[in-house]
Amino acid sequence: MTDQPLFAHRHSHSAASPGAESTVSPARIVARDVRRNLPTWEELVPAGTPVELEVGSGKGLFLQQAAGANPHHFYLGLELAAKFANRAAQRLHRHGLSNALVLCADARVFLNQVVPSASVHAVHVYFPDPWWRNKHKKRRVLNEESIQHIWRVLLPGGNFHFWTDVLDYYEHVCQMVIDQTAFAGPHFVPQRHALHSMDYTTHFERRARQQNQPVYRALFVKPAGEETTDGA
Numbered sequence: 343m344t345d346q347p348l349f350a351h352r353h354s355h356s357a358a359s360p361g362a363e364s365t366v367s368p369a370r371i372v373a374r375d376v377r378r379n380l381p382t383w384e385e386l387v388p389a390g391t392p393v394e395l396e397v398g399s400g401k402g403l404f405l406q407q408a409a410g411a412n413p414h415h416f417y418l419g420l421e422l423a424a425k426f427a428n429r430a431a432q433r434l435h436r437h438g439l440s441n442a443l444v445l446c447a448d449a450r451v452f453l454n455q456v457v458p459s460a461s462v463h464a465v466h467v468y469f470p471d472p473w474w475r476n477k478h479k480k481r482r483v484l485n486e487e488s489i490q491h492i493w494r495v496l497l498p499g500g501n502f503h504f505w506t507d508v509l510d511y512y513e514h515v516c517q518m519v520i521d522q523t524a525f526a527g528p529h530f531v532p533q534r535h536a537l538h539s540m541d542y543t544t545h546f547e548r549r550a551r552q553q554n555q556p557v558y559r560a561l562f563v564k565p566a567g568e569e570t571t572d573g574a
């Protein structure tokens with residue numbers, strides 16, 4: 343499999359139209375890999391369209407469902423593992439979604455260097471790896487710096503969604519958010535009844551719920567009058 347994108351799920355790109363997609367074999371779809379060569383924000387997102395960002399998209403179930411349900415929003419997914427980013431890109435291709443794009447990217451770098459301040463309507467982080475062991479903590483996608491960037495990139499009134507099935511980690515991240523930002527929250531998010539076997543927000547939510555594990559869901563909101571872009 344090549345690192346070069348065969349298909350970029352870009353809003354205004356001609357290859358993104360459902361008709362054009364059908365000529366490319368789904369197995370040959372790969373996500374654009376920007377780990378070494380960062381793009382600009384303007385080349386990725388359609389001007390004038392509300393943007394939602396997902397950090398750690400895995401196999402892309404959230405991007406698929408959200409982009410299908412909200413055709414007037416643009417969804418940008420960031421996934422570090424090429425294997426999963428490709429699976430997510432194939433999923434978006436299969437569903438003919440032109441308002442979602444998944445990149446193979448380190449979300450920490452991407453947030454720091456690509457995403458402009460006050461540019462996104464929502465940031466979604468579902469089931470990030472908790473990396474509890476000391477020597478692995480540096481791999482965490484949610485750390486003090488990335489939380490500051492999530493605060494910075496959200497528009498006033500924007501939402502930060504954070505879900506996990508690890509209670510200690512839930513409490514740890516919520517405390518970091520409270521300590522470092524002026525987000526309102528965490529607000530409680532009720533569990534939605536699944537109407538069919540794939541009716542979950544993400545694959546990890548599906549797995550947790552099918553194993554009867556609790557899921558901890560936090561919604562943080564950037565106050566509407568909050569114009570500051572660099573921290574609380």
Ligand SMILES: C[S@@+](CC[C@H](N)C(=O)[O-])C[C@H]1O[C@@H](n2cnc3c(N)ncnc32)[C@H](O)[C@@H]1O
Pocket residue numbers: 397398399400401420421422423426447448449450467468469470471481482483544545546547
């Ligand atoms: C436990 S999985 C959860 C996947 C998906 N959100 C879900 O709920 O099904 C965490 C994902 O985050 C990705 N990830 C870890 N560090 C990342 C980073 N720095 N940037 C982007 N993705 C990252 C991993 O490769 C993995 O696919």
